[in-house]
Amino acid sequence: MMRSLFSGVSGLKNHQTRMDVIGNNISNVNTTGFKSSRVNFEDSLSQTLTAASQASGTTGGTNPKQIGLGMKISAIDVNFKDGSVQSTGINTDLCLSGNALFVVKQGNQTFYTRNGAFNFDAEGNLVNAEGLYVQGYMNASATEHNSINTNGATSSIQIRAGKTMPSSSTQIANYINNLNASAATIKSVTATDSNGQAVTPPDPCTVDGTNIAAAVLTMSDGTTQTVTTGTYKIGNSIPLSTTVKVYDSLGSAHVVPITVEKTAANEWMAKLAKGTITEEDGSLTTLTMADATIKFKDSGAYESGSAVLNLTYSQGNGAAPQKVNITFDKLTQYANSSTINAEADGYASGTLDTVTIDESGTVVGTYTNGVLRKEAQIAVAQFTNAPGLTKKGNSLYVESNNSGTPNIGTAASFGATITASALEMSNVDVAEEFSNMIITQRGFQSNSKIITVSDEMLENLINMKR
Template identity: 50%
Template sequence: MMRSLYSGVSGVKGHQTRMDVVGNNIANVNTTGFKSGRVTFADTLSQTQSSASAPAGNLGGTNPKQIGLGVGVSTIDTLFTDGAVQATGKNTDLCLSGNGLFVVKNGNETYYTRNGAFEFDESGNYVMPGNGMKVQGWMGTNGTLSTTGAVTDIVIQNGKPMEAKATEQSIYSYNLKANPPIITEYSFTNGTTTYTRTSGTHDGYYVEASTSQPVTVTFSDGTKTTYTSGVYTIGRSLPVSTTFNYYDSLGTVHTATVLLEKAAVGAMSYTDENGNTQDNKTGTAWAVSLGSTAAVKETDGSTTNYSLGTHTLAFDENGVLRTATNFTPTDALTYDSDSAIAQADMSYEPDDITASSAATIKLTATVHAPNGSTRPQDITLDYSNVTSYADINTINATANGNAAGTLKSVSIDSSGVITGVYTNGVRQSEAQVAVAQFSNISGLTKTGSSLYQASNNSGTANVKTATDIGCSITPSALEMSNVDIANEFSDMIITQRGFQSNSKIITTSDEMLETMINMKR
């Protein structure tokens, strides 16, 4: 009789625990990043009246006779299913999806959380504003991120300055048209005399057009155009003008212009991608020249001189840029001495085709300040990404370097990279948020304030980027609680009925005990 009382008591206590968990779930239905819990029951020890016996002789086997002694709480599990994503519009809020947690620190103590309601404090620390714990990740260095080292506090001070950085490289990309029309003839009038130069007889002759000396140019496609500016060379294409902005050591912006002219060349030799030498191959070559040989006057009163030297870009028969040798130009450049514009007064002069080509060229810009000081600067022009296919001309140059600036805003992407936007227009990676993954995430210990700590059964934290461990981050959003109200209400009804049933066991057992006691009277 006493067994049923104890069984009823254990059932009441077990269902009370389950109701406590249900109540906690419902209380946290709107808690950011909250993970619901559940209770599972298991029967306790059973009292054996008789053991099982094996079949013997003419008798069959018998089963054991056991009386259960009640129920116990087997587990209280934390369910780490994803909650719904709720947009907030706050750019420092993060919603984490997948099997991972954010890493935060309080001194030397490390905690983990799904609550991504972060913001920057007065000192630029990226923190949980409710308790000041610092979000962990990897800090960038001049826009370069490395996630191989240990994590550290993320600190991005508002108004962070960026120093001016002189341009060191200008990278050319896309395509240089392989089949532009070639100049086959030009004519101009100097005074009362008209001069005509034609290919074959005057290959390599060049002249500059002006309003006082227009030049009529005939191309290989049969078209004819009259120009009042520019330099035109028999046997070459019209110059392709490429410009790019660059910065000096003080952060002052300048503009450089480089011209490319297709020229006729003979066979060439080059080394292919497999290291084999290819001889007597056909291809195309482009002469590289400065857009102006005169000093450029700057707005601050200084002047800038450019020096480029003589360079050639050579492309093979497949339009691939090669480090080529042994090709010979078919034109020798000759200034047209009948022109009214003296050679020394020309805006620029075309450069010769050299006997070899390379993918990188050095451009030197020297700023002459009004006080007499000079600031020379070398810029590498990198053409290694340029191709030369037919019909399209999309070549473009982009230089590095920047003026001085200050941080004005940040944005965060789905991999947790925090990008800073500066007043000088530069965008660079400032930091990346770390994400921890555990072998048994349900084994973490809750410490309150939506925080967890590692336990003996959670495993060791594997701290990586969100992408590395298969998680994703939604910026400007928070993860809602994963509590399902309908499910909790159903559990509450079931738990209530279980509690009532076990209470009835106690009262019924008590009545039976009372009846037994009354039998003596």
């Protein structure tokens, strides 16, 4: 008789625990990055009245006679499936999907979280709502802007407002895109002087506005073109005007004019348009560059050709003499429009303007000089058994004996994804929780009825003596 009472009590107690878990799930239905839990039951000990017997020659075997002694909780599991992505529009909010957690620190203690509601504090530290430091990989290089070493130890991410970037002088310029293989060439040149009188032009003919004020070019395609400036050679195409922006050692920009013209089949020439530049401050920049022959294969692919541009600055500028290597290996020559353009490295000094976090978890700084710099890479941790982590409150977890040790890296290295300007919603399924609530309530009521009926039976037994 007493066994049923104890079984009923165990049912009441453990169904109450299950209701506590359900209540906690529902209360966190809107908690960022919250992972719901579930309660699993199992039967408790059983009292054996008669053990099982083996079959004999005259009788068959019999099953054991056992009376259960109630139930108990076998586990309270954490469901680590991803929650839905909720867009927030705040660029420091991050939604993490997949088997990974953000890493945050308080002193020497490390915590893990799925709540990616981060922001920068007054010192430029990336922190969560409790002020714990978000961990990642900082870009320690003064010159490398496009990559971050993620093989070392993590550290707190700190990006101070007003951070400056030193200037970088130009070292190389690359010409890209296409030169028109069908470009028309000059067949003949007629010229007039400043008085409008016809003159016999030299070859090449330089139109300077005085000795030769204008020239009419007759092209191989039958068209004519009147020009009032520039140098033109019979058999060559009309020069294409390009510029290379060169930054000196002090970060000042200098625009160098270079022309490119076709000289033969599959062959072009690049040369300086002038030897000196008068800068806005009145200083002079002296330019030297040997004419460069650019050759292409019959397929239109680049074959050979390069140049070295030397710049010498007048004393008023103060910058050091400079050499810029010019390459043409990214050019093609197809029968299409000429779209040649020069891309050069180097930049002026700048101040950090804005900070954003992209889809890979990279913190990108935009500077006033137009340069984008990868400032840091947010780190994530992966556990073999993430549900084995211990909850510490404030949406934080710590490592446990059964979680495994954390593997720290980037989201991409673990197959996880980060959605910027968004947060992960709770993965609580309210409909499922309500269904579980009803089932738990009925289980609790049933166990309470066991206690009530057992009490009545005991009362009847006592009344037999009266």
